[in-house]
Amino acid sequence: MKATASQSKSPAVVLLSGGLDSYTAAAIAKSDGYALYALTIQYGQRHVHEIKAARAVAKALGVVRHLELEIPLAIFGNSSLTTDIPVPKGRTITHGNIPSTYVPARNTVFLSLALAWAEVLSSSDIVIGVNALDYSGYPDCRPDYIKAFQHLATLATRAGVEGAGMSIQAPLLLLSKADIVKRGLELGLDYSLTHSCYDPTPTGLPCGQCDSCVLRAEGFSQAGETDPLTKN
Amino acid sequence: MKATASQSKSPAVVLLSGGLDSYTAAAIAKSDGYALYALTIQYGQRHVHEIKAARAVAKALGVVRHLELEIPLAIFGNSSLTTDIPVPKGRTITHGNIPSTYVPARNTVFLSLALAWAEVLSSSDIVIGVNALDYSGYPDCRPDYIKAFQHLATLATRAGVEGAGMSIQAPLLLLSKADIVKRGLELGLDYSLTHSCYDPTPTGLPCGQCDSCVLRAEGFSQAGETDPLTKN
Numbered sequence: 001m002k003a004t005a006s007q008s009k010s011p012a013v014v015l016l017s018g019g020l021d022s023y024t025a026a027a028i029a030k031s032d033g034y035a036l037y038a039l040t041i042q043y044g045q046r047h048v049h050e051i052k053a054a055r056a057v058a059k060a061l062g063v064v065r066h067l068e069l070e071i072p073l074a075i076f077g078n079s080s081l082t083t084d085i086p087v088p089k090g091r092t093i094t095h096g097n098i099p100s101t102y103v104p105a106r107n108t109v110f111l112s113l114a115l116a117w118a119e120v121l122s123s124s125d126i127v128i129g130v131n132a133l134d135y136s137g138y139p140d141c142r143p144d145y146i147k148a149f150q151h152l153a154t155l156a157t158r159a160g161v162e163g164a165g166m167s168i169q170a171p172l173l174l175l176s177k178a179d180i181v182k183r184g185l186e187l188g189l190d191y192s193l194t195h196s197c198y199d200p201t202p203t204g205l206p207c208g209q210c211d212s213c214v215l216r217a218e219g220f221s222q223a224g225e226t227d228p229l230t231k232n
Numbered sequence: 233m234k235a236t237a238s239q240s241k242s243p244a245v246v247l248l249s250g251g252l253d254s255y256t257a258a259a260i261a262k263s264d265g266y267a268l269y270a271l272t273i274q275y276g277q278r279h280v281h282e283i284k285a286a287r288a289v290a291k292a293l294g295v296v297r298h299l300e301l302e303i304p305l306a307i308f309g310n311s312s313l314t315t316d317i318p319v320p321k322g323r324t325i326t327h328g329n330i331p332s333t334y335v336p337a338r339n340t341v342f343l344s345l346a347l348a349w350a351e352v353l354s355s356s357d358i359v360i361g362v363n364a365l366d367y368s369g370y371p372d373c374r375p376d377y378i379k380a381f382q383h384l385a386t387l388a389t390r391a392g393v394e395g396a397g398m399s400i401q402a403p404l405l406l407l408s409k410a411d412i413v414k415r416g417l418e419l420g421l422d423y424s425l426t427h428s429c430y431d432p433t434p435t436g437l438p439c440g441q442c443d444s445c446v447l448r449a450e451g452f453s454q455a456g457e458t459d460p461l462t463k464n
Contacts, residue, residue, distance in 0.1 A: 071301075075299060076348050076349045105351055105388055112340040113337075116337035119336035139387065139388060139390060140387075145388055152340065156380075158336075158371060
């Protein structure tokens with residue numbers, strides 16, 4: 001359901017990581033007229049810069065409420081984002097493999113938590129900034145996956161029993177990183193608030209070499225724009 | 233995939249609440265030859281008796297590992313199991329409504345976390361004790377829901393990318409509570425270790441009146457057995 005300015009705003013739960021993508025997806029939902037309820041998950045990522053960025057982004061978006069949840073995914077291990085496995089440098093999906101930065105079932109856990117909040121808010125809309133084009137090859141970023149979660153979400157909730165549906169909105173799903181940057185800048189977003197790097201310096205500066213940094217740099221470059229995070 | 237005694241045991245992640253159903257489902261998986269990895273979620277339920285029961289049950293089952301995760305679902309509110317909303321007494325789905333004991337998206341969150349662990353363990357099997365016959369009318373206990381999660385789980389993971397599948401095993405799905413009790417007793421289970429009540433006394437005794445107590449009592453009665461928890 002798309003809200004319009006003439007209606008009272010419909011609530012949407014937005015997964016907000018502090019990265020460029022989720023900020024842009026949330027801003028698109030806002031421009032579509034939704035009242036944003038932002039959910040940030042501390043899942044044991046090795047650095048806190050993402051969380052700080054999420055707070056700044058939530059403030060800039062003027063969300064109705066911002067919840068931060070601690071979900072100890074690191075207990076399961078097996079990802080370079082939550083353990084001592086080194087973060088790989090450079091693009092990592094050239095051979096179609098899933099890189100070590102993949103956190104098992106992360107998006108499923110995040111969407112499930114968003115679903116819990118959406119149900120309590122009587123919201124039928126969840127917004128997630130996944131992208132299946134310029135991405136790191138994670139299985140839970142693909143269009144079929146989003147479609148399957150939407151089907152599950154409808155069956156899982158009161159909405160399903162009562163015959164209504166849930167909508168998983170992934171407005172960036174098929175955009176290039178350059179198009180995401182362009183769209184965000186059209187919406188007036190301040191990307192200096194965001195954090196994308198998988199392996200930042202202790203003070204939070206991007207490494208410039210991990211998959212996420214490389215994708216971000218290519219996006220700004222192909223959009224003909226300068227990334228405020230790397231401007232000297 | 234069903235493991236047999238002649239093979240080395242396949243790992244299965246089992247959601248273990250400390251209740252009668254999950255204990256029985258886990259025991260069935262064990263008798264099928266799986267090595268059990270038990271996952272118990274502290275999600276803000278109002279009493280800790282469930283968690284204590286889960287520990288006792290895990291020990292009795294001889295699980296390979298028992299993880300307890302704290303997941304703050306109570307932050308979303310709206311359930312009598314996690315907030316001050318009173319727990320209703322008596323059977324609650326006589327008019328097809330969903331009772332206040334429903335915790336929004338609980339099984340979706342739990343299955344997602346089980347999926348994360350299963351993926352790390354290279355396990356393709358998740359066991360859950362949901363039941364769609366003698367149950368409280370929750371949307372996330374229905375066969376269509378379980379089928380949808382299995383589809384999602386396959387798409388969400390490395391297994392999906394690599395062409396394998398995930399299996400969500402719900403061996404109690406279509407059994408009556410009496411048949412569950414009979415099956416468990418055949419397997420030699422000690423139901424005095426379990427806890428089913430939604431609203432126990434401070435010392436952990438069942439209230440005897442909530443939906444869960446009523447269902448349990450009917451199950452033992454129809455099976456012609458005595459519940460060790462209510463034996464004088």
